[in-house]
Amino acid sequence: MNDTHGFTLTRRGALVGGAAAASAGALPAEAQTLTKESPTPTVPVAFTVNGKRRELDLDPRVTLLDALREHLHLIGSKKGCDHGQCGACTVMVDGKRINSCLTLAVMHDGDAITTIEGLGTPDKLHPMQAAFVRHDGYQCGYCTPGQIMASVAMLQEIKDGVPSYVSADLTAKPRVDGQEVRERMSGNICRCAAYSNIVAAIGDVAGEDLA
Amino acid sequence: MKAFTYERATSPAAAAAAAAKPGAKFIAGGTNLLDLMKLQVETPTHLVDVNRLGLDTIEASGDGGLRIGALVRNTALAADPRVRRDYGVLSRALLSGASGQLRNKATTAGNLLQRTRCPYFYDTNQPCNKRKPGSGCAAIGGYSRALAVIGTSADCIATHPSDMAVAMRALDATVETVDASGKSRAIPIADFHRLPGNTPWIETALQPGEMITSVTLPRPVGGTHIYRKVRDRASYAFATISVAAVLRPDQGTPRFAFGGLAHKPWRVEAAETQRDAKGIAAAALAGATPTAQNAYKIPLVERTLASVLAEGAAA
Numbered sequence: 001m002n003d004t005h006g007f008t009l010t011r012r013g014a015l016v017g018g019a020a021a022a023s024a025g026a027l028p029a030e031a032q033t034l035t036k037e038s039p040t041p042t043v044p045v046a047f048t049v050n051g052k053r054r055e056l057d058l059d060p061r062v063t064l065l066d067a068l069r070e071h072l073h074l075i076g077s078k079k080g081c082d083h084g085q086c087g088a089c090t091v092m093v094d095g096k097r098i099n100s101c102l103t104l105a106v107m108h109d110g111d112a113i114t115t116i117e118g119l120g121t122p123d124k125l126h127p128m129q130a131a132f133v134r135h136d137g138y139q140c141g142y143c144t145p146g147q148i149m150a151s152v153a154m155l156q157e158i159k160d161g162v163p164s165y166v167s168a169d170l171t172a173k174p175r176v177d178g179q180e181v182r183e184r185m186s187g188n189i190c191r192c193a194a195y196s197n198i199v200a201a202i203g204d205v206a207g208e209d210l211a
Numbered sequence: 212m213k214a215f216t217y218e219r220a221t222s223p224a225a226a227a228a229a230a231a232k233p234g235a236k237f238i239a240g241g242t243n244l245l246d247l248m249k250l251q252v253e254t255p256t257h258l259v260d261v262n263r264l265g266l267d268t269i270e271a272s273g274d275g276g277l278r279i280g281a282l283v284r285n286t287a288l289a290a291d292p293r294v295r296r297d298y299g300v301l302s303r304a305l306l307s308g309a310s311g312q313l314r315n316k317a318t319t320a321g322n323l324l325q326r327t328r329c330p331y332f333y334d335t336n337q338p339c340n341k342r343k344p345g346s347g348c349a350a351i352g353g354y355s356r357a358l359a360v361i362g363t364s365a366d367c368i369a370t371h372p373s374d375m376a377v378a379m380r381a382l383d384a385t386v387e388t389v390d391a392s393g394k395s396r397a398i399p400i401a402d403f404h405r406l407p408g409n410t411p412w413i414e415t416a417l418q419p420g421e422m423i424t425s426v427t428l429p430r431p432v433g434g435t436h437i438y439r440k441v442r443d444r445a446s447y448a449f450a451t452i453s454v455a456a457v458l459r460p461d462q463g464t465p466r467f468a469f470g471g472l473a474h475k476p477w478r479v480e481a482a483e484t485q486r487d488a489k490g491i492a493a494a495a496l497a498g499a500t501p502t503a504q505n506a507y508k509i510p511l512v513e514r515t516l517a518s519v520l521a522e523g524a525a526a
Contacts, residue, residue, distance in 0.1 A: 061212045082249065083246050084242055097311060102245050103242075103316060109219075162286060163295065165446070167306075170303070171296055186310055187313065187447055
């Protein structure tokens with residue numbers, strides 16, 4: 001794995017890299033090989049991430065989240081609980097939001113994955129990203145990539161007519177209102193509790209006042 | 212996670228043959244299995260990925276009902292126009308479970324095969340007959356507020372966590388399977404999940420390697436469909452108790468199935484001839500053996516039923 005492509009060295013990276021280099025020098029050659037070996041046969045997998053084809057050869061235990069962060073260095077998707085409870089790892093697979101921590105990367109051969117990096121850039125924000133900035137829809141920011149990915153996919157689900165537990169009429173076209181948005185965003189936790197501003201940002205994009 | 216080998220199955224029968232080997236498991240959505248593998252509650256040595264087998268369509272069945280492919284995701288099933296129109300209790304039950312992200316991944320078959328959320332099953336430092344046969348049950352005499360009140364045994368008081376399965380029980384669904392030899396069979400949902408008895412680690416009627424291919428719903432029964440889930444927070448939480456109700460069906464008595472009470476979706480057909488919440492609850496819960504911590508579920512069933520009946524009368 002090439003650890004440096006497209007990356008500027010961070011202080012943490014320099015510390016970790018420095019420690020690894022120091023200990024590598026002290027280890028016999030076999031031990032170095034051993035630490036790199038996977039105990040199980042690796043599995044080839046190819047998918048597109050943000051429109052770009054990526055091919056990896058992975059230990060089957062690698063989750064989609066770890067493949068994105070540790071192998072492809074797309075560190076926008078966050079690891080919060082690693083058990084599907086917090087939503088910080090939310091990405092879209094073929095346009096649908098999922099918890100990338102609860103799926104294996106090798107299960108996604110041929111899939112199209114979108115991460116927060118593929119949604120917008122600092123120069124050209126996605127409207128949801130701009131709305132989160134405008135409404136202060138975060139404090140520490142750790143849950144924000146997951147909140148934004150979930151928000152964009154959630155509005156599409158409403159557009160596609162997917163009902164929710166709070167939809168009064170199951171057969172009617174669902175509406176964008178505060179109750180619907182809160183119910184549909186319950187898989188994303190914000191420990192700073194910026195919820196009211198997150199709902200306001202989503203309402204801004206949907207053209208509804210959800211305050 | 213413990214190391215495992217991985218294969219992508221090419222047909223349901225081939226998948227069944229591969230999964231029949233000791234240590235092997237199917238993986239579909241993975242939302243429950245991978246959670247448990249990270250905790251080393253589940254430690255398969257081989258995973259058989261069934262996601263590419265098709266089995267992801269909802270089709271009309273021969274007798275006027277629906278055949279739901281095993282791999283139909285929970286969101287897709289809940290949003291299907293035929294399910295919303297004719298089987299509203301199923302749509303509502305699905306939508307009451309988990310989160311938007313999880314419902315997009317979780318499958319119909321995987322939902323039926325969910326493991327219990329008993330805290331002692333999850334904690335590998337604790338005895339649990341379901342996780343480690345013969346080790347004992349820490350839930351009995353332990354923290355049991357969320358656990359079963361009926362159909363329990365001296366070995367296990369776990370509940371089945373599914374909402375979907377409770378609605379399917381009220382609708383008399385049938386689980387269709389295939390085994391390694393390619394032989395298929397149909398299991399009524401009432402017989403699919405088992406009570407714990409003295410083998411709580413055996414949770415369903417499935418044989419090793421036997422794979423669910425679809426779930427069928429009989430022709431629509433009409434009536435007013437309600438799924439009422441009582442939980443500790445308004446969204447994204449398991450049921451303390453739940454009621455799946457079909458009121459005023461075209462034929463026969465109303466139907467009531469309950470979640471959060473037992474090791475399987477709980478339905479007592481004989482209780483459905485009772486005319487009020489008190490009578491239905493008393494008949495459905497006859498023989499209940501709650502703990503001091505979960506005895507609240509008994510009156511809660513009656514009160515939730517009363518609320519469901521009132522909602523149904525107003526509909």
